[in-house]
Amino acid sequence: MALSNTTKPKKPIISIQSSLATTLFFIVLFTIPALLLLHTPTTSNCTTLSTQSKAWSGDLRTAEFAWNHLVFADATPPPVKLKIAVFSRKWPIGSTPGGMERHAHTLHTTLAHRGHQVHVFTSPVNDISLTKLDNPTVEDGPILSPIIHCHEGSEPGRWRYNKAWEQFEEENHRQPFDVVHSESVALPHWLARNLPNLAVSWHGIALESVHSSIYQDLARRPEEPISPEFNKSLHGVIPKVLNEIKFFKNYQHHVAISDSCGEMLRDVYQIPSKRVHVIINGVNEEDFQEDSRLGFEFRSTIGVPQNASLVLGVAGRLVKDKGHPLLHEAFSKLKNRHPDVYLVVAGAGPWGQRYEDLGSQVIVLGSMKPSELKFFYNAIDIFVNPTLRPQGLDLTLMEAMMSGKPVMASRFPSIKGTIVVDDEFGFMFAPNVESLVAVLEAVVAEGAESLSRRGKACRSYAASMFTARKMASAYERLFLCIKNETFCSYPRF
Ligand SMILES: *[C@@H]1O[C@H](CO)[C@@H](O)[C@H](O)[C@H]1NC(C)=O
Ligand SMILES: *[C@@H]1O[C@H](CO)[C@@H](O)[C@H](O)[C@H]1NC(C)=O
Ligand SMILES: *[C@@H]1O[C@H](CO)[C@@H](O)[C@H](O)[C@H]1NC(C)=O
Numbered sequence: 001m002a003l004s005n006t007t008k009p010k011k012p013i014i015s016i017q018s019s020l021a022t023t024l025f026f027i028v029l030f031t032i033p034a035l036l037l038l039h040t041p042t043t044s045n046c047t048t049l050s051t052q053s054k055a056w057s058g059d060l061r062t063a064e065f066a067w068n069h070l071v072f073a074d075a076t077p078p079p080v081k082l083k084i085a086v087f088s089r090k091w092p093i094g095s096t097p098g099g100m101e102r103h104a105h106t107l108h109t110t111l112a113h114r115g116h117q118v119h120v121f122t123s124p125v126n127d128i129s130l131t132k133l134d135n136p137t138v139e140d141g142p143i144l145s146p147i148i149h150c151h152e153g154s155e156p157g158r159w160r161y162n163k164a165w166e167q168f169e170e171e172n173h174r175q176p177f178d179v180v181h182s183e184s185v186a187l188p189h190w191l192a193r194n195l196p197n198l199a200v201s202w203h204g205i206a207l208e209s210v211h212s213s214i215y216q217d218l219a220r221r222p223e224e225p226i227s228p229e230f231n232k233s234l235h236g237v238i239p240k241v242l243n244e245i246k247f248f249k250n251y252q253h254h255v256a257i258s259d260s261c262g263e264m265l266r267d268v269y270q271i272p273s274k275r276v277h278v279i280i281n282g283v284n285e286e287d288f289q290e291d292s293r294l295g296f297e298f299r300s301t302i303g304v305p306q307n308a309s310l311v312l313g314v315a316g317r318l319v320k321d322k323g324h325p326l327l328h329e330a331f332s333k334l335k336n337r338h339p340d341v342y343l344v345v346a347g348a349g350p351w352g353q354r355y356e357d358l359g360s361q362v363i364v365l366g367s368m369k370p371s372e373l374k375f376f377y378n379a380i381d382i383f384v385n386p387t388l389r390p391q392g393l394d395l396t397l398m399e400a401m402m403s404g405k406p407v408m409a410s411r412f413p414s415i416k417g418t419i420v421v422d423d424e425f426g427f428m429f430a431p432n433v434e435s436l437v438a439v440l441e442a443v444v445a446e447g448a449e450s451l452s453r454r455g456k457a458c459r460s461y462a463a464s465m466f467t468a469r470k471m472a473s474a475y476e477r478l479f480l481c482i483k484n485e486t487f488c489s490y491p492r493f
Pocket of ligand 1: 235
């Protein structure tokens with residue numbers, strides 16, 4: 001219905017020659033977000049679920065909410081030890097990993113620890129000394145860490161799926177794998193098609209990039225010309241969605257990493273509900289603890305004066321599509337009105353210097369190792385994520401909440417449906433300067449003390465939902481369920 005109401009392509013808009021494709025592009029561009037908006041009521045069902053989680057029972061494959069709401073017996077050994085194959089374009093050894101690689105590493109290290117035999121098929125690693133990996137062998141007894149198979153025949157980090165596939169087939173021939181896990185399209189659909197025991201994790205899908213294209217273009221200044229690359233991606237995005245919809249069905253099981261992605265896979269991509277499972281990524285609980293003493297010391301180390309009334313923090317690559325032009329402009333307006341409010345920037349990139357230029361109320365730390373981030377999170381009062389490109393779900397939001405901090409983030413379905421599910425946890429803004437300034441003013445007016453109370457609520461939610469342990473036990477259960485249907489029934493099998 002929404003389609004026929006919102007679009008009336010009757011009027012001759014420009015000329016009859018304007019191609020059908022262009023018209024179609026605009027129809028789809030504006031109606032898909034509308035469809036997404038119409039779906040939001042179902043998302044809110046999930047928020048009430050956190051309190052009811054213990055009551056739920058049934059076939060896990062029918063669960064449309066995130067499995068993180070459930071409780072799994074991760075203290076006891078798994079009922080069956082599985083042989084698991086993982087296809088990941090990269091494996092983080094000796095390099096700064098992206099979100100997807102961190103996910104693969106955290107998940108499969110944990111599963112190996114639990115006694116599953118995990119084989120990772122990946123590209124050659126960076127460090128020459130590590131090329132000959134000292135893999136443990138099955139004969140040595142329990143392995144407890146993943147076995148890494150780096151394929152040959154390309155430079156480090158360059159993924160050749162056909163090489164990896166050969167290695168997989170050899171290993172599968174020796175002893176068949178119980179389950180195969182692909183990180184995104186590491187395993188292409190024409191190979192995935194023949195694997196009934198395959199699960200793929202989507203770290204961002206093309207339909208999400210429709211939303212992000214809209215936000216990025218709206219954030220462009222009136223005098224700023226559209227860049228050729230962006231224009232190209234804007235025109236390519238709908239064909240990309242259509243293409244994905246056509247090939248996604250070749251993957252048997254789909255893991256969505258946010259509630260809204262799960263909905264898109266079911267409702268727009270038309271994947272049967274029983275093959276779509278929502279499992280939110282997790283972060284290591286031990287790495288992100290609440291520690292006010294640590295935060296206090298770090299503040300003085302980096303030069304935040306004691307009379308600062310509020311400290312905002314932002315982390316990640318300082319690039320345009322992470323929304324830094326917005327935050328930069330918004331904070332430059334805010335800082336003169338509130339000379340005791342500070343912004344701490346943990347990250348490096350083209351916007352670093354511009355932040356420096358804003359003066360003493362902005363402290364730029366440069367890029368930080370994952371192990372150093374806990375100092376940063378503890379030193380701030382609230383975490384800001386102005387992203388314009390939310391494909392997947394930014395781990396920084398979960399890290400901040402796990403460290404006991406409330407968050408401020410762009411209003412995207414993934415963030416709204418999975419992270420800021422309760423007003424208590426923080427604030428959302430439309431990604432434009434006015435909206436961001438208005439929310440910043442509200443945050444300043446509320447003050448650090450009240451924000452710290454919100455932070456407690458964040459910590460408790462994050463500790464129940466966003467731990468690496470919770471993620472790993474949910475995946476373990478999914479893999480068991482793929483191996484043998486008996487394990488699909490919750491709570492017991
Ligand atoms: C954007 O791309 C379209 C189609 O490729 C083209 O017709 C249009 O002129 C481009 N616009 C700009 C501003 O580059
Ligand atoms: C905060 O304290 C510093 C000295 O540490 C002082 O120079 C500055 O004026 C004070 N700022 C405010 C807003 O009171
Ligand atoms: C599935 O697991 C149950 C319980 O462990 C077992 O009785 C059954 O034989 C298994 N089925 C298959 C097909 O392996």
